[in-house]
Amino acid sequence: MPIPLVDWRPHARRLADAHLRPESRWWAPIASVPRHIFVPRWFERTDAGRVVRDGPTDTGAWLDAAYTDTTLVTRIGTVHADHTEPGTTAPPGGWPTSSSTLPTLIVTLYRLASLADTSRTLVTTGTGYGTALACHRLGDHHVTSVDVDPYLVQAATERLDAIGLHPHTAVRDVTGFLPAEFDRIISTVAVRPVPASWLTALRPGGRLVTTIADTGLIVVADRTPDGGARGRVAPHWASFMSARHGDDDEHTTPAAEVWGAADGDGEEVSGSRYPLLDVQNTWDIRSMLHLKVPGVSHRMGRNDDGSWTMRMAHPDGSWARADAPTRREPPTVHQGGPRRLWDTLEKIRTYLNTWGELPLHGAEVTITPDGETTLHRGHWSATL
Structure with a gap:
Protein backbone atom coordinates (compact mmCIF):
# COMPACT_ATOMS: atom_id res chain seq x y z
CA MET A 1 0.00 0.00 0.00
CA ALA A 238 2.58 -2.37 32.37
CA SER A 239 -0.87 -3.70 31.54
CA PHE A 240 -1.59 -5.52 28.29
CA MET A 241 -4.61 -7.22 26.82
CA SER A 242 -4.76 -10.93 27.56
CA ALA A 243 -3.63 -13.28 24.80
CA ARG A 244 -6.52 -14.23 22.54
CA HIS A 245 -7.02 -17.77 21.27
CA GLY A 246 -9.78 -16.91 18.81
CA ASP A 247 -11.69 -14.00 17.33
CA ASP A 248 -12.70 -12.28 20.57
CA ASP A 249 -11.47 -11.68 24.08
CA GLU A 250 -12.28 -14.53 26.45
CA HIS A 251 -12.67 -12.64 29.71
CA THR A 252 -14.94 -14.36 32.19
CA THR A 253 -16.81 -11.56 33.89
CA PRO A 254 -19.19 -11.57 36.85
CA ALA A 255 -22.82 -12.13 35.86
CA ALA A 256 -25.29 -9.28 36.14
CA GLU A 257 -26.92 -11.15 39.00
CA VAL A 258 -23.70 -10.89 41.03
CA TRP A 259 -23.50 -7.14 40.51
CA GLY A 260 -27.17 -6.97 41.40
CA ALA A 261 -26.57 -8.86 44.64
CA ALA A 262 -23.90 -6.30 45.51
CA ASP A 263 -26.65 -3.68 45.82
CA GLY A 264 -28.41 -5.62 48.57
CA ASP A 265 -27.69 -6.53 52.15
CA GLY A 266 -24.63 -8.67 52.77
CA GLU A 267 -24.33 -11.98 54.51
CA GLU A 268 -21.68 -10.17 56.52
CA VAL A 269 -21.73 -6.45 57.38
CA SER A 270 -18.80 -4.67 59.00
CA GLY A 271 -16.84 -1.48 59.21
CA SER A 272 -13.41 -0.98 57.67
CA ARG A 273 -10.21 0.60 58.88
CA TYR A 274 -9.44 2.06 55.44
CA PRO A 275 -11.19 4.65 53.27
CA LEU A 276 -12.35 3.72 49.77
CA LEU A 277 -9.72 3.02 47.14
CA ASP A 278 -10.10 3.00 43.37
CA VAL A 279 -8.39 -0.37 43.02
CA GLN A 280 -8.49 -0.39 39.22
CA ASN A 281 -6.14 2.59 39.13
CA THR A 282 -3.56 1.36 41.64
CA TRP A 283 -0.83 -0.75 40.03
CA ASP A 284 0.55 -2.53 43.07
CA ILE A 285 -2.60 -3.23 45.08
CA ARG A 286 -4.56 -4.26 41.98
CA SER A 287 -1.77 -6.61 40.93
CA MET A 288 -1.56 -8.19 44.36
CA LEU A 289 -5.33 -8.60 44.54
CA HIS A 290 -5.51 -10.23 41.10
CA LEU A 291 -2.76 -12.65 42.06
CA LYS A 292 -4.86 -13.68 45.07
CA VAL A 293 -8.27 -13.54 43.38
CA PRO A 294 -7.92 -13.76 39.58
CA GLY A 295 -11.02 -12.59 37.76
CA VAL A 296 -12.24 -10.04 40.32
CA SER A 297 -13.81 -6.88 38.87
CA HIS A 298 -14.21 -3.41 40.40
CA ARG A 299 -16.58 -0.50 40.08
CA MET A 300 -16.39 2.78 41.94
CA GLY A 301 -18.43 5.94 41.67
CA ARG A 302 -20.04 8.91 43.32
CA ASN A 303 -23.73 8.75 44.11
CA ASP A 304 -26.33 11.46 43.49
CA ASP A 305 -26.23 12.51 47.16
CA GLY A 306 -22.45 12.99 47.06
CA SER A 307 -21.60 9.74 48.85
CA TRP A 308 -19.29 7.12 47.34
CA THR A 309 -19.69 3.41 46.66
CA MET A 310 -17.13 0.79 45.68
CA ARG A 311 -18.24 -2.63 44.43
CA MET A 312 -16.26 -5.80 43.82
CA ALA A 313 -17.58 -8.93 42.10
CA HIS A 314 -16.23 -12.30 40.99
CA PRO A 315 -17.56 -14.89 38.52
CA ASP A 316 -17.89 -17.40 41.40
CA GLY A 317 -20.66 -15.25 42.90
CA SER A 318 -18.59 -13.44 45.52
CA TRP A 319 -19.22 -9.74 45.96
CA ALA A 320 -18.54 -6.79 48.23
CA ARG A 321 -19.94 -3.27 48.51
CA ALA A 322 -18.42 -0.45 50.55
CA ASP A 323 -20.44 2.74 51.16
CA ALA A 324 -18.95 5.93 52.58
CA PRO A 325 -20.18 9.53 52.95
CA THR A 326 -16.86 10.80 51.53
CA ARG A 327 -13.67 9.33 50.08
CA ARG A 328 -11.86 10.08 53.36
CA GLU A 329 -14.20 8.34 55.79
CA PRO A 330 -14.13 4.61 56.58
CA PRO A 331 -16.99 2.80 54.81
CA THR A 332 -19.63 0.32 55.83
CA VAL A 333 -18.94 -2.95 54.02
CA HIS A 334 -21.41 -5.61 52.86
CA GLN A 335 -20.05 -8.96 51.60
CA GLY A 336 -21.64 -12.10 50.16
CA GLY A 337 -20.89 -15.26 48.24
CA PRO A 338 -18.24 -17.94 48.82
CA ARG A 339 -15.32 -15.50 49.34
CA ARG A 340 -14.86 -12.33 51.33
CA LEU A 341 -13.37 -10.04 48.69
CA TRP A 342 -13.12 -6.95 50.89
CA ASP A 343 -11.28 -8.91 53.59
CA THR A 344 -8.69 -9.97 51.02
CA LEU A 345 -8.26 -6.38 49.85
CA GLU A 346 -7.96 -5.14 53.42
CA LYS A 347 -5.22 -7.66 54.23
CA ILE A 348 -3.24 -6.43 51.22
CA ARG A 349 -3.59 -2.81 52.33
CA THR A 350 -2.55 -3.74 55.87
CA TYR A 351 0.58 -5.46 54.53
CA LEU A 352 1.41 -2.35 52.50
CA ASN A 353 0.89 -0.04 55.46
CA THR A 354 2.94 -2.28 57.78
CA TRP A 355 5.92 -2.91 55.53
CA GLY A 356 5.84 0.07 53.19
CA GLU A 357 5.72 -2.07 50.06
CA LEU A 358 4.15 -5.23 48.72
CA PRO A 359 6.23 -8.41 48.25
CA LEU A 360 5.67 -8.55 44.51
CA HIS A 361 8.18 -5.69 44.11
CA GLY A 362 11.40 -7.36 42.99
CA ALA A 363 9.97 -10.83 43.49
CA GLU A 364 11.88 -13.73 42.03
CA VAL A 365 10.16 -15.79 39.36
CA THR A 366 10.54 -19.53 38.86
CA ILE A 367 8.96 -21.24 35.86
CA THR A 368 8.90 -25.03 35.54
CA PRO A 369 9.29 -26.69 32.11
CA ASP A 370 5.52 -27.19 31.95
CA GLY A 371 4.93 -23.46 32.52
CA GLU A 372 3.93 -23.39 36.20
CA THR A 373 4.90 -19.88 37.23
CA THR A 374 5.69 -18.97 40.85
CA LEU A 375 6.50 -15.52 42.21
CA HIS A 376 8.29 -15.54 45.55
CA ARG A 377 9.99 -13.14 47.92
CA GLY A 378 10.93 -14.06 51.47
CA HIS A 379 8.09 -16.03 53.01
CA TRP A 380 5.58 -14.86 50.37
CA SER A 381 4.78 -16.75 47.20
CA ALA A 382 2.06 -16.93 44.57
CA THR A 383 1.73 -19.69 41.99
CA LEU A 384 -0.16 -18.95 38.79
Whole structure:
Protein backbone atom coordinates (compact mmCIF):
# COMPACT_ATOMS: atom_id res chain seq x y z
CA MET A 1 0.00 0.00 0.00
CA PRO A 2 1.30 3.55 -0.67
CA ILE A 3 2.57 5.58 2.26
CA PRO A 4 0.29 8.61 2.79
CA LEU A 5 2.05 11.78 1.71
CA VAL A 6 2.35 13.62 5.00
CA ASP A 7 5.41 15.20 6.58
CA TRP A 8 5.75 12.77 9.48
CA ARG A 9 9.51 12.78 10.08
CA PRO A 10 9.67 15.90 12.31
CA HIS A 11 6.93 14.40 14.47
CA ALA A 12 8.79 11.08 14.81
CA ARG A 13 12.02 12.89 15.72
CA ARG A 14 10.23 14.97 18.35
CA LEU A 15 8.82 11.78 19.85
CA ALA A 16 12.30 10.26 19.99
CA ASP A 17 13.85 13.43 21.43
CA ALA A 18 11.18 13.70 24.12
CA HIS A 19 11.89 10.25 25.56
CA LEU A 20 15.34 9.09 24.49
CA ARG A 21 18.87 10.41 24.27
CA PRO A 22 20.35 10.55 20.77
CA GLU A 23 23.03 7.98 21.66
CA SER A 24 20.37 5.42 22.65
CA ARG A 25 20.10 2.47 20.28
CA TRP A 26 16.35 3.07 20.29
CA TRP A 27 16.42 6.73 19.27
CA ALA A 28 16.89 5.94 15.57
CA PRO A 29 14.11 3.31 15.38
CA ILE A 30 11.60 5.65 17.07
CA ALA A 31 12.69 8.56 14.86
CA SER A 32 12.68 6.46 11.67
CA VAL A 33 9.49 4.39 11.81
CA PRO A 34 6.35 6.07 10.41
CA ARG A 35 3.98 4.97 13.15
CA HIS A 36 0.99 6.62 11.50
CA ILE A 37 0.87 4.16 8.62
CA PHE A 38 0.35 1.32 11.11
CA VAL A 39 -2.65 3.14 12.62
CA PRO A 40 -4.73 4.62 9.78
CA ARG A 41 -7.83 4.35 11.99
CA TRP A 42 -8.19 4.06 15.74
CA PHE A 43 -10.75 4.32 18.54
CA GLU A 44 -10.58 7.61 20.41
CA ARG A 45 -12.11 7.84 23.88
CA THR A 46 -14.85 10.49 24.13
CA ASP A 47 -17.71 11.26 26.52
CA ALA A 48 -19.97 9.25 24.20
CA GLY A 49 -17.67 6.22 24.20
CA ARG A 50 -14.87 5.09 21.89
CA VAL A 51 -15.30 6.69 18.46
CA VAL A 52 -13.48 5.71 15.27
CA ARG A 53 -11.09 8.34 13.93
CA ASP A 54 -9.77 8.27 10.36
CA GLY A 55 -6.24 9.54 9.92
CA PRO A 56 -6.11 10.39 6.19
CA THR A 57 -9.16 12.68 6.47
CA ASP A 58 -7.61 14.70 9.33
CA THR A 59 -3.85 14.49 9.01
CA GLY A 60 -3.20 16.94 11.83
CA ALA A 61 -5.07 14.80 14.36
CA TRP A 62 -3.51 11.69 12.82
CA LEU A 63 0.06 12.90 13.32
CA ASP A 64 -0.69 14.23 16.79
CA ALA A 65 -2.12 10.88 17.87
CA ALA A 66 0.49 8.69 16.17
CA TYR A 67 3.51 10.60 17.47
CA THR A 68 2.32 11.03 21.04
CA ASP A 69 3.57 8.50 23.56
CA THR A 70 0.23 6.83 24.07
CA THR A 71 -1.53 3.58 23.24
CA LEU A 72 -3.98 3.72 20.32
CA VAL A 73 -6.76 1.12 20.48
CA THR A 74 -7.48 -0.35 17.04
CA ARG A 75 -9.87 -3.23 17.82
CA ILE A 76 -12.66 -3.63 20.39
CA GLY A 77 -14.23 -7.05 20.72
CA THR A 78 -14.49 -8.27 17.13
CA VAL A 79 -14.79 -4.74 15.68
CA HIS A 80 -11.66 -3.45 13.94
CA ALA A 81 -11.29 0.29 13.38
CA ASP A 82 -9.99 -0.38 9.85
CA HIS A 83 -13.37 -1.92 8.96
CA THR A 84 -15.56 0.68 10.68
CA GLU A 85 -16.91 3.96 9.35
CA PRO A 86 -15.30 7.07 10.88
CA GLY A 87 -17.44 8.57 13.64
CA THR A 88 -18.92 5.21 14.60
CA THR A 89 -19.06 4.48 18.33
CA ALA A 90 -17.84 1.07 19.46
CA PRO A 91 -20.44 -1.20 21.06
CA PRO A 92 -20.52 -0.57 24.84
CA GLY A 93 -18.99 -3.15 27.14
CA GLY A 94 -16.47 -4.53 24.67
CA TRP A 95 -12.86 -5.15 25.69
CA PRO A 96 -10.00 -3.74 23.59
CA THR A 97 -8.48 -6.64 21.64
CA SER A 98 -5.71 -4.95 19.67
CA SER A 99 -3.76 -1.71 19.82
CA SER A 100 -0.58 0.13 18.97
CA THR A 101 1.30 0.11 22.29
CA LEU A 102 2.81 3.37 23.48
CA PRO A 103 6.34 3.57 22.02
CA THR A 104 8.24 4.03 25.31
CA LEU A 105 6.67 0.86 26.73
CA ILE A 106 7.73 -1.15 23.69
CA VAL A 107 11.25 0.19 24.14
CA THR A 108 11.15 -0.71 27.84
CA LEU A 109 10.27 -4.32 27.02
CA TYR A 110 13.00 -4.51 24.38
CA ARG A 111 15.55 -3.10 26.81
CA LEU A 112 14.52 -5.64 29.44
CA ALA A 113 15.08 -8.35 26.84
CA SER A 114 18.76 -7.31 26.52
CA LEU A 115 18.72 -7.73 22.75
CA ALA A 116 22.04 -8.55 21.14
CA ASP A 117 22.69 -7.62 17.52
CA THR A 118 22.18 -11.23 16.46
CA SER A 119 19.25 -12.14 18.74
CA ARG A 120 16.68 -14.19 16.88
CA THR A 121 13.56 -12.60 18.30
CA LEU A 122 9.85 -13.44 18.42
CA VAL A 123 7.42 -10.55 18.94
CA THR A 124 3.66 -10.23 18.87
CA THR A 125 2.22 -8.37 15.88
CA GLY A 126 -0.75 -6.15 16.74
CA THR A 127 -0.54 -3.22 14.33
CA GLY A 128 3.05 -4.08 13.38
CA TYR A 129 4.63 -0.94 14.85
CA GLY A 130 6.55 -2.81 17.54
CA THR A 131 7.70 -5.29 14.90
CA ALA A 132 9.02 -2.41 12.82
CA LEU A 133 11.03 -1.07 15.77
CA ALA A 134 12.57 -4.51 16.34
CA CYS A 135 13.43 -4.79 12.65
CA HIS A 136 15.22 -1.43 12.70
CA ARG A 137 17.23 -2.49 15.72
CA LEU A 138 18.07 -6.07 14.71
CA GLY A 139 17.50 -6.36 10.99
CA ASP A 140 14.29 -7.89 9.71
CA HIS A 141 15.90 -11.31 9.10
CA HIS A 142 16.23 -11.72 12.90
CA VAL A 143 12.56 -10.95 13.63
CA THR A 144 9.49 -13.20 13.63
CA SER A 145 6.10 -11.61 14.31
CA VAL A 146 2.94 -13.62 15.10
CA ASP A 147 -0.70 -12.91 15.87
CA VAL A 148 -3.82 -15.04 16.16
CA ASP A 149 -5.78 -12.60 13.94
CA PRO A 150 -5.33 -13.23 10.18
CA TYR A 151 -6.34 -9.67 9.25
CA LEU A 152 -3.85 -8.13 11.67
CA VAL A 153 -1.02 -10.23 10.27
CA GLN A 154 -1.98 -9.40 6.67
CA ALA A 155 -2.32 -5.67 7.33
CA ALA A 156 0.90 -5.46 9.34
CA THR A 157 2.82 -7.43 6.72
CA GLU A 158 1.65 -5.06 3.97
CA ARG A 159 2.48 -1.97 6.01
CA LEU A 160 5.90 -3.32 6.95
CA ASP A 161 6.55 -4.13 3.31
CA ALA A 162 5.59 -0.57 2.35
CA ILE A 163 8.48 0.80 4.42
CA GLY A 164 10.95 -1.81 3.22
CA LEU A 165 10.84 -4.25 6.16
CA HIS A 166 10.30 -7.96 5.59
CA PRO A 167 10.32 -9.98 8.83
CA HIS A 168 8.82 -13.44 8.96
CA THR A 169 5.14 -13.07 9.86
CA ALA A 170 2.64 -15.81 10.67
CA VAL A 171 -0.90 -16.35 11.88
CA ARG A 172 -0.43 -18.21 15.13
CA ASP A 173 -1.70 -18.35 18.72
CA VAL A 174 1.38 -17.14 20.58
CA THR A 175 0.55 -19.38 23.55
CA GLY A 176 0.64 -22.51 21.34
CA PHE A 177 3.32 -24.20 19.27
CA LEU A 178 5.94 -21.77 17.96
CA PRO A 179 7.59 -22.21 14.57
CA ALA A 180 11.29 -22.07 15.46
CA GLU A 181 13.87 -21.56 18.21
CA PHE A 182 14.47 -18.06 19.48
CA ASP A 183 16.98 -16.16 21.60
CA ARG A 184 14.27 -13.79 22.81
CA ILE A 185 10.48 -13.94 23.15
CA ILE A 186 8.82 -10.58 23.84
CA SER A 187 5.08 -10.55 24.24
CA THR A 188 2.82 -7.49 24.18
CA VAL A 189 -0.12 -9.67 25.14
CA ALA A 190 -0.48 -10.81 28.74
CA VAL A 191 -0.44 -14.47 29.83
CA ARG A 192 -1.19 -16.46 32.97
CA PRO A 193 0.83 -18.64 33.46
CA VAL A 194 3.82 -18.52 31.07
CA PRO A 195 3.08 -20.91 28.15
CA ALA A 196 5.19 -24.08 28.20
CA SER A 197 5.64 -23.68 24.43
CA TRP A 198 7.76 -20.57 25.05
CA LEU A 199 10.21 -22.59 27.09
CA THR A 200 10.40 -25.20 24.35
CA ALA A 201 11.04 -22.51 21.74
CA LEU A 202 13.64 -20.60 23.76
CA ARG A 203 17.24 -21.53 23.17
CA PRO A 204 19.35 -22.34 26.26
CA GLY A 205 20.03 -19.04 28.01
CA GLY A 206 17.33 -17.32 25.98
CA ARG A 207 15.16 -14.68 27.61
CA LEU A 208 11.42 -14.09 27.72
CA VAL A 209 9.69 -10.83 28.60
CA THR A 210 5.95 -10.72 29.20
CA THR A 211 3.24 -9.41 31.47
CA ILE A 212 0.94 -11.38 33.77
CA ALA A 213 -2.71 -11.13 32.75
CA ASP A 214 -4.91 -8.76 34.79
CA THR A 215 -1.92 -7.36 36.67
CA GLY A 216 0.68 -4.66 36.06
CA LEU A 217 3.58 -7.10 36.45
CA ILE A 218 6.35 -7.47 33.87
CA VAL A 219 8.23 -10.76 34.14
CA VAL A 220 11.77 -11.17 32.80
CA ALA A 221 13.14 -14.72 32.89
CA ASP A 222 16.03 -16.66 31.35
CA ARG A 223 15.76 -20.28 30.26
CA THR A 224 17.55 -22.68 32.59
CA PRO A 225 19.28 -25.98 31.71
CA ASP A 226 16.34 -28.01 33.06
CA GLY A 227 14.02 -26.49 30.46
CA GLY A 228 12.36 -24.05 32.85
CA ALA A 229 13.26 -20.42 33.47
CA ARG A 230 14.24 -18.11 36.32
CA GLY A 231 14.08 -14.37 36.64
CA ARG A 232 12.40 -11.46 38.39
CA VAL A 233 9.48 -9.10 38.35
CA ALA A 234 10.83 -5.99 36.61
CA PRO A 235 10.82 -2.57 38.38
CA HIS A 236 8.26 -1.24 35.88
CA TRP A 237 4.48 -1.42 35.51
CA ALA A 238 2.58 -2.37 32.37
CA SER A 239 -0.87 -3.70 31.54
CA PHE A 240 -1.59 -5.52 28.29
CA MET A 241 -4.61 -7.22 26.82
CA SER A 242 -4.76 -10.93 27.56
CA ALA A 243 -3.63 -13.28 24.80
CA ARG A 244 -6.52 -14.23 22.54
CA HIS A 245 -7.02 -17.77 21.27
CA GLY A 246 -9.78 -16.91 18.81
CA ASP A 247 -11.69 -14.00 17.33
CA ASP A 248 -12.70 -12.28 20.57
CA ASP A 249 -11.47 -11.68 24.08
CA GLU A 250 -12.28 -14.53 26.45
CA HIS A 251 -12.67 -12.64 29.71
CA THR A 252 -14.94 -14.36 32.19
CA THR A 253 -16.81 -11.56 33.89
CA PRO A 254 -19.19 -11.57 36.85
CA ALA A 255 -22.82 -12.13 35.86
CA ALA A 256 -25.29 -9.28 36.14
CA GLU A 257 -26.92 -11.15 39.00
CA VAL A 258 -23.70 -10.89 41.03
CA TRP A 259 -23.50 -7.14 40.51
CA GLY A 260 -27.17 -6.97 41.40
CA ALA A 261 -26.57 -8.86 44.64
CA ALA A 262 -23.90 -6.30 45.51
CA ASP A 263 -26.65 -3.68 45.82
CA GLY A 264 -28.41 -5.62 48.57
CA ASP A 265 -27.69 -6.53 52.15
CA GLY A 266 -24.63 -8.67 52.77
CA GLU A 267 -24.33 -11.98 54.51
CA GLU A 268 -21.68 -10.17 56.52
CA VAL A 269 -21.73 -6.45 57.38
CA SER A 270 -18.80 -4.67 59.00
CA GLY A 271 -16.84 -1.48 59.21
CA SER A 272 -13.41 -0.98 57.67
CA ARG A 273 -10.21 0.60 58.88
CA TYR A 274 -9.44 2.06 55.44
CA PRO A 275 -11.19 4.65 53.27
CA LEU A 276 -12.35 3.72 49.77
CA LEU A 277 -9.72 3.02 47.14
CA ASP A 278 -10.10 3.00 43.37
CA VAL A 279 -8.39 -0.37 43.02
CA GLN A 280 -8.49 -0.39 39.22
CA ASN A 281 -6.14 2.59 39.13
CA THR A 282 -3.56 1.36 41.64
CA TRP A 283 -0.83 -0.75 40.03
CA ASP A 284 0.55 -2.53 43.07
CA ILE A 285 -2.60 -3.23 45.08
CA ARG A 286 -4.56 -4.26 41.98
CA SER A 287 -1.77 -6.61 40.93
CA MET A 288 -1.56 -8.19 44.36
CA LEU A 289 -5.33 -8.60 44.54
CA HIS A 290 -5.51 -10.23 41.10
CA LEU A 291 -2.76 -12.65 42.06
CA LYS A 292 -4.86 -13.68 45.07
CA VAL A 293 -8.27 -13.54 43.38
CA PRO A 294 -7.92 -13.76 39.58
CA GLY A 295 -11.02 -12.59 37.76
CA VAL A 296 -12.24 -10.04 40.32
CA SER A 297 -13.81 -6.88 38.87
CA HIS A 298 -14.21 -3.41 40.40
CA ARG A 299 -16.58 -0.50 40.08
CA MET A 300 -16.39 2.78 41.94
CA GLY A 301 -18.43 5.94 41.67
CA ARG A 302 -20.04 8.91 43.32
CA ASN A 303 -23.73 8.75 44.11
CA ASP A 304 -26.33 11.46 43.49
CA ASP A 305 -26.23 12.51 47.16
CA GLY A 306 -22.45 12.99 47.06
CA SER A 307 -21.60 9.74 48.85
CA TRP A 308 -19.29 7.12 47.34
CA THR A 309 -19.69 3.41 46.66
CA MET A 310 -17.13 0.79 45.68
CA ARG A 311 -18.24 -2.63 44.43
CA MET A 312 -16.26 -5.80 43.82
CA ALA A 313 -17.58 -8.93 42.10
CA HIS A 314 -16.23 -12.30 40.99
CA PRO A 315 -17.56 -14.89 38.52
CA ASP A 316 -17.89 -17.40 41.40
CA GLY A 317 -20.66 -15.25 42.90
CA SER A 318 -18.59 -13.44 45.52
CA TRP A 319 -19.22 -9.74 45.96
CA ALA A 320 -18.54 -6.79 48.23
CA ARG A 321 -19.94 -3.27 48.51
CA ALA A 322 -18.42 -0.45 50.55
CA ASP A 323 -20.44 2.74 51.16
CA ALA A 324 -18.95 5.93 52.58
CA PRO A 325 -20.18 9.53 52.95
CA THR A 326 -16.86 10.80 51.53
CA ARG A 327 -13.67 9.33 50.08
CA ARG A 328 -11.86 10.08 53.36
CA GLU A 329 -14.20 8.34 55.79
CA PRO A 330 -14.13 4.61 56.58
CA PRO A 331 -16.99 2.80 54.81
CA THR A 332 -19.63 0.32 55.83
CA VAL A 333 -18.94 -2.95 54.02
CA HIS A 334 -21.41 -5.61 52.86
CA GLN A 335 -20.05 -8.96 51.60
CA GLY A 336 -21.64 -12.10 50.16
CA GLY A 337 -20.89 -15.26 48.24
CA PRO A 338 -18.24 -17.94 48.82
CA ARG A 339 -15.32 -15.50 49.34
CA ARG A 340 -14.86 -12.33 51.33
CA LEU A 341 -13.37 -10.04 48.69
CA TRP A 342 -13.12 -6.95 50.89
CA ASP A 343 -11.28 -8.91 53.59
CA THR A 344 -8.69 -9.97 51.02
CA LEU A 345 -8.26 -6.38 49.85
CA GLU A 346 -7.96 -5.14 53.42
CA LYS A 347 -5.22 -7.66 54.23
CA ILE A 348 -3.24 -6.43 51.22
CA ARG A 349 -3.59 -2.81 52.33
CA THR A 350 -2.55 -3.74 55.87
CA TYR A 351 0.58 -5.46 54.53
CA LEU A 352 1.41 -2.35 52.50
CA ASN A 353 0.89 -0.04 55.46
CA THR A 354 2.94 -2.28 57.78
CA TRP A 355 5.92 -2.91 55.53
CA GLY A 356 5.84 0.07 53.19
CA GLU A 357 5.72 -2.07 50.06
CA LEU A 358 4.15 -5.23 48.72
CA PRO A 359 6.23 -8.41 48.25
CA LEU A 360 5.67 -8.55 44.51
CA HIS A 361 8.18 -5.69 44.11
CA GLY A 362 11.40 -7.36 42.99
CA ALA A 363 9.97 -10.83 43.49
CA GLU A 364 11.88 -13.73 42.03
CA VAL A 365 10.16 -15.79 39.36
CA THR A 366 10.54 -19.53 38.86
CA ILE A 367 8.96 -21.24 35.86
CA THR A 368 8.90 -25.03 35.54
CA PRO A 369 9.29 -26.69 32.11
CA ASP A 370 5.52 -27.19 31.95
CA GLY A 371 4.93 -23.46 32.52
CA GLU A 372 3.93 -23.39 36.20
CA THR A 373 4.90 -19.88 37.23
CA THR A 374 5.69 -18.97 40.85
CA LEU A 375 6.50 -15.52 42.21
CA HIS A 376 8.29 -15.54 45.55
CA ARG A 377 9.99 -13.14 47.92
CA GLY A 378 10.93 -14.06 51.47
CA HIS A 379 8.09 -16.03 53.01
CA TRP A 380 5.58 -14.86 50.37
CA SER A 381 4.78 -16.75 47.20
CA ALA A 382 2.06 -16.93 44.57
CA THR A 383 1.73 -19.69 41.99
CA LEU A 384 -0.16 -18.95 38.79
